[in-house]
Amino acid sequence: MKENKENIVLDKPIVMVGLMGAGKTSVGRALARRLGIPFVDSDKEIEAAAGCSVVDIFAMYGEDEFRRAEQRIIARLFDTPPVTKVISTGEGAFITPAVREMVLGRALSVWLRADLDLLVKRTNFRDTRPQLLHADSRKILGQLIQERYDIYAMADITVETQDESLRKTLDKVVDAIKNYIKKGQKNG
Numbered sequence: 001m002k003e004n005k006e007n008i009v010l011d012k013p014i015v016m017v018g019l020m021g022a023g024k025t026s027v028g029r030a031l032a033r034r035l036g037i038p039f040v041d042s043d044k045e046i047e048a049a050a051g052c053s054v055v056d057i058f059a060m061y062g063e064d065e066f067r068r069a070e071q072r073i074i075a076r077l078f079d080t081p082p083v084t085k086v087i088s089t090g091e092g093a094f095i096t097p098a099v100r101e102m103v104l105g106r107a108l109s110v111w112l113r114a115d116l117d118l119l120v121k122r123t124n125f126r127d128t129r130p131q132l133l134h135a136d137s138r139k140i141l142g143q144l145i146q147e148r149y150d151i152y153a154m155a156d157i158t159v160e161t162q163d164e165s166l167r168k169t170l171d172k173v174v175d176a177i178k179n180y181i182k183k184g185q186k187n188g
Helices: 024-035 042-050 054-061 063-079 097-106 116-123 137-152 166-187
Strands: 014-017 039-041 086-088 108-113 157-160
Touching: 014 024, 024 039, 024 086, 024 166, 039 042, 042 054, 042 063, 042 086, 054 063, 063 097, 108 137, 108 166, 116 137, 157 166
Parallel strands: 014 086, 014 108, 039 086, 108 157
Antiparallel strands: none
16 A cells, blocks of 8 residues: 555555546646556557557557557556556546447546536547547537446546646546545545
8 A cells, every 4th residue: 555645545456437637647647746656548448459559459450449449458557556646548448348348347536527518629639539420529529428428437436627727637536536535444
């Protein structure tokens, strides 16, 4: 178990889940920095293993093959020391049943929940999101909200993100983790 400057005692990774544009990478990276533990972006790990971008993997091999690679990479991240780290996952990772089971069984999951307008604002003008390339991002994101929010709600912690500073969102995540751990200690 590792204690850090926030006095949060961790014995497993923290996994950030949510839709594209929710802030998983930026909040996850800031959370890791604040807690003094490593940060890993599963999409970057997939790209490093494949030798090409997520967009290219989708284009060349399709989403199903990408999801299989994602599952293997996330399993490897759980098995690679140190145990305590923050892992940012792609928006579809937690939707995959095997990945979700792994995350719920072996990590502390944090869902960054954002409304449609915020997601559209944050994802427009980015060419790193395969599902949104050459498409109506509002329509696709709205559809993904309908399909996925009930599944994301299975995460251990839900934090509502707003159009606010990274620091404010990070403070909400840290407070939510502290409250979750405190509740667990009372019930344990």
